[in-house]
Amino acid sequence: MKRDDLTTLSGVLPDARDAEAVILRVVPLGESDLLVDYLDSEGRRASAVARGARRSRRRFAGCLQPFARVRLKLGRRRRGSQGLGRLEEATLLRGHVAIGKNLRAYSQGCYLLELVAAFVPEGDPHPSFWSLLRDVLEILDNRPLNDVEMAYLRLRVLDAAGLAPHLDGCSACGAEDSARWWPEQGATGFVCERCGGSGRMWMGRRGLDMLRRLAARKMPRGTDPKETERLNEILSWMLGQHAGRQFKSEAFLRSTRE
Ligand SMILES: [Zn+2]
Structure with a gap:
C-alpha cells in the first residue's frame, strides 16, 4: 500500500x-x-x-x-x-418530560437551550456549560425557576462563556459606591452615577449587592422584586450584546411570566 x-x-x-x-x-x-x-x-x-x-x-x-x-x-x-x-x-x-407540562419551566428551558447554542461554539469543550445545563434541567423537571434563580442562571451563562461582568466598582472611575449603576456599553461592567450613566436600564445599590452575592454563589439577603427585575433586564441585555442578537425565546419567556 x-x-x-x-x-x-x-x-x-x-x-x-x-x-x-x-x-x-x-x-x-x-x-x-x-x-x-x-x-x-x-x-x-x-x-x-x-x-x-x-x-x-x-x-x-x-x-x-x-x-x-x-x-x-x-x-x-x-x-x-x-x-x-x-x-x-x-x-x-x-x-x-415534565418540563413540557409546565409552560413557565418550558419557556425557561427553551431559553437555556438557546443560550447554550449561542455561547458554545462547535468544537472546543466548555465543561461549565455541561454541569449548568444538566443541573438546571433537573430543577426545571420539577418546577420553574424563580426570578432570583433566573438572574443566577443568566450570570452563570455569562461566566461559563468567560463574559462575566466586572463587579468591583465603576468601570470608569473605580468608585465602589453609587446609588444607581448602569451597564457600560461593552456589557463588561458597570458605571456609577457620576460617570454619566444614562438611559432607562439601571439598577440600585441593592441590585449590585445581589449580583455580587450571586457571583459568589450565595443567595442574596432578602429579595427585592423590583431590583431583581432590573437585574434580570440588565443581564438579559448583556447576553444579547455579547451574542450580537436578541434571543427568540425571550418573548416566549416574558409571555409566561406571572
Ligand atoms: Zn464612576
Whole structure:
C-alpha cells in the first residue's frame, strides 16, 4: 500500500464513540433523517445525523427530543463531512418530560437551550456549560425557576462563556459606591452615577449587592422584586450584546411570566 493510500484511509477510519449528552435541537433533514444538535458531557457542542429516524423511530424511541439526557452511540465521521457525525443509536437516561407540562419551566428551558447554542461554539469543550445545563434541567423537571434563580442562571451563562461582568466598582472611575449603576456599553461592567450613566436600564445599590452575592454563589439577603427585575433586564441585555442578537425565546419567556 502506498503512503498516500494510508493517509486517505485514516480519514475514514471509524472513530465511533459513546457520549452522554443533552439534546439541544432536532430538525428534519431530507425525507427520512433528523439533524440532532447536542452538548456532550465534556461540554462539546456538535451535530449528528440520525439516518432514517423520521421513518422508523424504533432505534431512537423517545430519545431525540430537546431536553432529553441520553447516551449516544456515534458512528464514524467522514473526512470533508464538516463535522457532521452519524448517530447510530441513542439510549434515554432522563427524558425531562415534565418540563413540557409546565409552560413557565418550558419557556425557561427553551431559553437555556438557546443560550447554550449561542455561547458554545462547535468544537472546543466548555465543561461549565455541561454541569449548568444538566443541573438546571433537573430543577426545571420539577418546577420553574424563580426570578432570583433566573438572574443566577443568566450570570452563570455569562461566566461559563468567560463574559462575566466586572463587579468591583465603576468601570470608569473605580468608585465602589453609587446609588444607581448602569451597564457600560461593552456589557463588561458597570458605571456609577457620576460617570454619566444614562438611559432607562439601571439598577440600585441593592441590585449590585445581589449580583455580587450571586457571583459568589450565595443567595442574596432578602429579595427585592423590583431590583431583581432590573437585574434580570440588565443581564438579559448583556447576553444579547455579547451574542450580537436578541434571543427568540425571550418573548416566549416574558409571555409566561406571572
Ligand atoms: Zn464612576
